[in-house]
Amino acid sequence: MNIVEISKVLANQTRVNILKWLKEPEANFPPHQEIDHFDDGVCVGFIQDKTGLSQSTISTYLNSMQNAKLVIPTRHGKWTYYRRNEEVIKAYLKTLEQEL
Amino acid sequence: MNIVEISKVLANQTRVNILKWLKEPEANFPPHQEIDHFDDGVCVGFIQDKTGLSQSTISTYLNSMQNAKLVIPTRHGKWTYYRRNEEVIKAYLKTLEQEL
């Protein structure tokens, strides 16, 4: 858990939005077709649609968020679903409280 | 209180260090000559010495931290002292906890 690396992720409104949206996938995204739950998160395409940015940009964003361990990817067929990594998010907040 | 603006400040190890050092000026900086307390924080020169970066860089950093309202400057003679703005730091942590 790296404070500066995670802060870099949060230093961009779109990436903050993605993390927020993933808190309540049902409220923020349409239902998936192949899978009837959001247990593994939301597929890249839905996230891309919601941001309005290009596919490659969102893929890059999600990759940086994954590197910082803020999200966890799961592959289902040809889709990749991303969900929040609550443990790391909690650890980040706790560390900020203690050290900052 | 702007999450992205503050996260940008925290996206740099030196700036995070400065905030940490300012939590305990007595432990992290030599005593000031003209003023026998750290109530208004620490002068720019001491902060610069500790980081090893140039005077203009540290001034730029402190300016960005001041714009984000993370620190408060106070002028004493020819020195500018910077201290933490605990209210904004707390508000940032609270907002992150709620929204993130």
Place this chain on the structure above:
DNA sequence: TTTATATATCTAAAAATTTAGATATATAAA
């Protein structure tokens, strides 16, 4: 097995950040 679709990676241009030297300004000291 060819085709379509979802996502990742490569590449590169534009924008932002980092960093420091030079200069300006404000104040204190001589």
Place this chain on the structure above:
DNA sequence: TTTATATATCTAAATTTTTAGATATATAAA
């Protein structure tokens, strides 16, 4: 009132981030 010192601002070069088009890869569908 000239000089020295502390900090801020200006300028510019180097680096990093942002962003998207092009291409590659993985899987499903036909």
